[in-house]
Structure formats: C-alpha cells, structure tokens
Amino acid sequence: MTVTFLGTGTSQGVPIIGSKHPVCLSNDSKDKRLRVSVLVSWDDFNYVIDCGPDFRQQMLSNPIEKLDGILFTHEHADHVAGIDDIRPFFFRQGDIPIYAHERVINSLKRRYDYIFADEDRYPGAPAVRVHEIFKNRSFTLGGVTIVPIEVFHNRLPILGFRIGDFAYLTDVKRVEEDQIRKLEGVKCLVVNALRIEPHHSHLNLEEALAFAKTIGANKTYFTHISHLLGFHAEVERSLPENIHLAYDNLKITI
Template sequence: MKITFLGTGTSQGIPVITSTHPVCLSTNKKDKRLRVSILVEWEECTYVIDCGPDFRYQMLRANVQKINGVLITHEHADHIAGLDDLRPFCFQIGAVPIFAQKRVLDNLAYRFEYIFNDNYKYPGAPKVIQEVIENKPFTLKNLEIIPIEVMHGELKIFGYRFNNVAYLTDVKTIDSVEKKKLRNLDVLIINAIRFKPHHSHLNLDEALKLIEELKPKKTYLTHISHHLGFHEEVEKTLPKNVFLAYDELVLEI
C-alpha cells in the first residue's frame, strides 16, 4: 500500500492569506501546507480521502492519472470544496463513486445541487455515484475499510482504517468502543492543530496522549496550523516514533 500526503494543513492552509506569521513566511517547503487530504493506492486501485479546495493542484502536483473514488470524512468546506474538479476523472471513467455518511451526502447534494440533482445539471458537470456508508466495515477492491467514528467538536465524522493503517483528521475525542478499532496499528495518521487547546481539534499534547494510549508503531501528525511552529523545530521535540507529515510525503506500507 502506498499513501501520499496531498495536503497536511488546516482549513486556511499555510501560508494563510495576508498573514505575516513567521511560519507563513518560511521558505522551507515542509512549512507550506495545502488543505488536508491523502491518496491511498493498492494493487490497481487509487482512492482519495477528502476533496478540498486544493484538489485540482494536488492532483496535478502528484501526477494522479486516475482515481477509483473519493472517501469523505465530513462536510466542512476544507474537505469537500473541490468536488467540481472531479470532472476530468468523470470524463475518463464516467461517474465517480463518493463514499460518505448519509448526512454528509445530503449536505453535498444541497451545496452542489448542479452535481447531485439530475434535474439541475448543466453540460460538463461532474457525475457521481452516491455510496452511503455506515459505521461498519465495507470492502473496496479486496481491501476491508473500517470506518472510525470520532467527534469533531459536536459533529460525528469518520476516519478510516485500511489494514494496519488508520487515517483520522479533525478529531477532538474518540470513545472507548472506537478506540478498540485502532489497536495494533503499524501507522496512525492523526491531527494535531497547534499547542493551545482547540474546541474541535486535538492540540499537540492531546494527540501525543492519545498516541501513547493507542501505541501504534509509527504516527504521522497532520491537519497542522502555522501556530504549531516550524516543521524542523517541532519535529525535534517529538517522541522517536512520531513525525510531522508534510505535503508530498509518501509512505510505502
């Protein structure tokens, strides 16, 4: 399995528009972060998790030639605003499957009516197949996908486990039942937005405590804001099995 970090930033990305924060002015490539998303590849399959406003550039930058579908964690703009840029893949393969909770698909149908409503389509609009998923395992091309229900503040959202890899973003809390799904991981990918507490995201201390509890072999932190600091400085302070993810990082698992 191959995982490519398409974006590792928060809802505004780094640099933030108009910001003069030192991290936003950094010339280090690892301090420049698009909105959070990963590409997951196995056998002949390619799936994207989330489709944010940087989706077009992410596909070009990673030279993605095809996708088999999109898994959505939740309906916030930084995770779904790039849906219109599915069009080239639709021209290539036809309708693109979108996997999400019913609540999320209903929200997308409202916000992207011209895509989801057959009575309101214009020529060239993306074609999608709505795939409703619940909090139970399902299979994509011989690979079992296990949804992980987590709380993003007061909102129930999904992370996903693929074999011994789990991807969780925008997490604030996880109950004990869902934590059981995160045992014996080779790789955990989880958010750590900044040092100060946040009402709907794990900060760094909270993320490290959860990592210590779950005990994955390796962890990569994502959904990072400029308030966490410079990539190279922060990574030096982390436990030996915890790393900051960065855009274009590739994991071969």
C-alpha cells in the first residue's frame, strides 16, 4: 500500500493569502501546504480521502489514470470543495463512487445539487455513486477492510479511517476509548497537529504527540498543519525518531 500526501495544510493552506508571517514567506517547499488530502493506492486501486479545493492541482502533481472512489471525513469546505474537479475521471469512467456519513452526503447534495441531479442534468456535470458510511460498520474496498473511526472535531462527529495497517485521522480534537481500540496494532498513523498553541477543534502539537504515544504506531505522521506550527525543518528536528511532519507530495509505503 502506498500513501501519497496530496496536501498537508490547514483550511487556508500555507502560505496564507497576503500573510507576511515568516513561515508563509519561507522558500522551503516543505513549508508550502495545500489543503489536506491523501491518495491511498494498493494493487490496481486508487482511493482519495477528502477532495478539497486544491484537488485539481494535486492530481496534476500526482497523476493517476483512474480514481476508484473518494472517502469523505466530513463536510467542511477544505475537505469537499474540489468535488466538481472529478469531471475528468467521470468522463473516462462514469459515475465516481463516494463514501460518506449520511450528514455529509446531505450537505453535498445541498451544495452541489447539479452533481446529484436525476433529471435535467447539465451535460458537463460529473455524477457520483453514493455509499453511506456507518460509524460502527466496516466495509470492503478492493479486497481491503475499511474501518471507520469516529472522532470529534470540536463537538462535530466526523470520520477517520483505518485501512489495513494504515490509519488516517484529521481535524481531531477528541477520540473516545471505544474508537481508540479500533487503532490497536496499526503500523502507520496519520493525525493532525495544527499549531503550538491550543485550539478549540484541533489537536495542537503537544496533544498530537500524546495521542501518537497512546496509539503506539511504528510510524506517525502529522498533517493539517498551519503556519503557526513553525518551519518544517525546525519542527521536524524536535520530534521523536518515529514521528514526522508530513509534507505535500510525500509518498510512504505501508
């Protein structure tokens, strides 16, 4: 299984438009972060987790011939606003499977009604095949078991996913014990680490380090990173040996 970090930034990306913060002015490519998303590939299958506003750019940087589906963690714009850019895949493949909680599906239907229309469809619009995810019901994609993990983004319940020995959690602030048990034995964990200071709906660096220690994966990568976490190179040097900052276009093998 190969995981490609398509984007590792927070909702505004890094750099932030018009910002003069030193990290936003950095010349290090690892300090330039598109909105958060990953491509998970195994055998002949390609699945994307979240499809944010930078999806087109991410696919041009990491081209794939086919997209087998999109798993959505939740409905916030930085995780869904690129859904219209699935059109090239739709024109080649037909309806693109999407997997999401019922609340997220309903949000997408309201905001992108033309994608879900049954009648009077615009000829250039993409179409999707909807699959509802239930928080305590695993499912199978490409012969691999997908285990939904419910986490809390402030008070909003959202989903992470365990895919074999890989687990992807973003926008996390709190995880209940019964969901943590689903992560036992995972070899590679990805979780958000927004910044140094505490935040009401995201783990900060200290909290993310504590969570990583609790899970005890062989490797942990931090994502959904803002400019306020600091320079990539400096933060990376401060982390334990088995914990790393992810960066855009990083590829890892599980």
